[in-house]
Amino acid sequence: QVRLVESGGGLVQPGGSLRLSCAASGTISNIYTMGWYRQPPGKQRELVATVSSGGRTTYADSVKGRFTISSDTWNTVDLQMNSLKSEDTATYLCYVKLGVSMADYWGQGTPVTVSS
Numbered sequence: 001q002v003r004l005v006e007s008g009g010g011l012v013q014p015g016g017s018l019r020l021s022c023a024a025s026g027t028i029s030n031i032y033t034m035g036w037y038r039q040p041p042g043k044q045r046e047l048v049a050t051v052s053s054g055g056r057t058t059y060a061d062s063v064k065g066r067f068t069i070s071s072d073t074w075n076t077v078d079l080q081m082n083s084l085k086s087e088d089t090a091t092y093l094c095y096v097k098l099g100v101s102m103a104d105y106w107g108q109g110t111p112v113t114v115s116s
Contacts, residue, residue, distance in 0.1 A: 001027040009110030022094030030099035034077035038090035
């Protein structure tokens with residue numbers, strides 16, 4: 001019923017930048033939280049950043065000051081990634097928590113590789 005589609009991933013050199021975008025579609029009454037998680041190769045999924053419907057943002061310590069999350073429209077969320085490091089290499093997944101039901105939805109993920 002809810003589909004999340006990510007875009008913007010790819011290969012980038014250390015110190016470079018990428019902008020990830022996610023668009024939600026389907027049966028959506030309201031969105032409580034949108035955000036991004038990532039899963040590095042061989043590691044567990046971890047929180048990157050979230051933004052609530054009220055505009056409050058949270059960031060993992062590892063990306064604070066380098067990444068910026070934003071939601072310019074009701075059904076989209078972007079992640080601007082600057083000063084990328086090799087340890088940022090991961091599959092990045094868009095995340096949405098709906099209001100009322102509080103159900104969680106995930107995108108398929110977009111790979112980001114930071115390498116020279």
